[in-house]
Amino acid sequence: xxxxxxxxxxxxxxxxxxxxxxxxxxxxxxxxxxxxxxxxxxxxxxxxxxxxxxxxxxxxxxxxxxxxxxxxxxxxxxxxxxxxxxxxxxxxxxxxxxxxxxxxxxxxxxxxxxxxxxxxxxxxxxxxxxxxxxxxxxxxxxxxxxxxxxxxxxxxxxxxxxxxxxxxxxxxxxxxxxxxxxxxxxxxxxxxxxxxxxxxxxxxxxxxxxxxxxxxxxxxxxxxxxxxxxxxxxxxxxxxxxxxxxxxxxxxxxxxxxxxxxxxxxxxxxxxxxxxxxxxxxxxxxxxxxxxxxxxxxxxxxxxxxx
Numbered sequence: 515x516x517x518x519x520x521x522x523x524x525x526x527x528x529x530x531x532x533x534x535x536x537x538x539x540x541x542x543x544x545x546x547x548x549x550x551x552x553x554x555x556x557x558x559x560x561x562x563x564x565x566x567x568x569x570x571x572x573x574x575x576x577x578x579x580x581x582x583x584x585x586x587x588x589x590x591x592x593x594x595x596x597x598x599x600x601x602x603x604x605x606x607x608x609x610x611x612x613x614x615x616x617x618x619x620x621x622x623x624x625x626x627x628x629x630x631x632x633x634x635x636x637x638x639x640x641x642x643x644x645x646x647x648x649x650x651x652x653x654x655x656x657x658x659x660x661x662x663x664x665x666x667x668x669x670x671x672x673x674x675x676x677x678x679x680x681x682x683x684x685x686x687x688x689x690x691x692x693x694x695x696x697x698x699x700x701x702x703x704x705x706x707x708x709x710x711x712x713x714x715x716x717x718x719x720x721x722x723x724x725x726x727x728x729x730x731x732x733x734x735x736x737x738x739x740x741x742x743x744x745x746x747x748x749x750x751x752x753x754x755x756x757x758x759x760x761x762x763x764x765x766x767x768x769x770x771x772x773x774x775x776x777x778x779x780x781x782x783x784x785x786x787x788x789x790x791x792x793x794x795x796x797x798x799x800x801x802x803x804x805x806x807x808x809x810x811x812x813x814x815x816x817x818x819x820x821x
Contacts (some may be wrong), residue, residue, distance in 0.1 A: 540567065542574060546613050552640055553606055573610050575762050576675065576700070579775060583696045584615055587670055593621045597671040598692070600656045600685040602626035605637045607675050612646050625669075626651040627659045656684035660691045670695045676702040683806050686746060690753055690809050697750065697776040700762065701743055743772060745793065745807075750776045751786035753809050
């Protein structure tokens with residue numbers, strides 16, 4: 515028996531609520547459908563494909579961690595509360611943070627820092643279209659942003675999602691300069707330490723059997739990545755932060771699955787500073803003290819964050 519147009523229309527109409535319910539189950543309460551379409555996470559028909567579903571899970575997982583920090587810090591900072599998102603790219607994280615958290619509040623300003631001018635222009639236009647008035651996008655490198663007059667003297671939260679190589683270190687330096695109360699870091703490719711390990715490989719091979727850990731290029735890269743993040747955590751502890759390292763559950767498609775959370779307590783760990791220096795010396799990369807860990811030399815009160 516052939517189907518009639520009226521039956522087809524009736525079945526299509528009955529399917530729409532089911533599709534809407536399935537989509538609602540994927541999204542956070544209050545999430546803007548228009549924003550997700552503009553970010554190409556949803557299709558123009560309001561559907562999720564597999565790639566965009568994974569992308570949305572990434573940002574939602576990170577949002578769960580950041581939301582707790584914002585709840586802790588927003589009340590203390592009040593109307594001047596600010597968050598800087600480094601290596602913002604298309605600003606998925608910044609837009610979703612604003613949509614889910616700041617849009618319904620009167621306080622909080624988000625700065626997206628990105629070197630690609632076309633992405634900055636696109637994000638600026640989207641924020642204007644959606645009425646996200648307290649979002650600003652700046653065409654700067656992470657290093658440049660620390661001394662830019664376009665940002666406030668104080669930034670409360672610093673985020674860096676997959677900022678490549680030394681950009682995560684630049685984000686840490688930015689946060690220390692801006693007396694950040696918290697960091698949320700998901701490091702990406704890290705080559706600087708691996709380069710230094712390679713430079714001293716011949717000497718290390720003769721000095722210690724531990725050099726076998728980075729004799730092969732693949733191991734050098736992996737060791738460099740691991741050492742880099744250990745040093746970053748020790749550095750933050752030495753500068754007065756309580757550090758937590760965890761795995762972002764649900765990012766199965768990404769090998770870069772490490773989340774570093776740091777909250778300022780003011781309790782500088784001398785032991786962390788000592789261990790950081792010892793590791794640099796043991797691996798023959800002590801020259802990084804003069805480039806990456808400069809705040810270790812100055813623990814004067816003027817560098818401390820007021821309570």
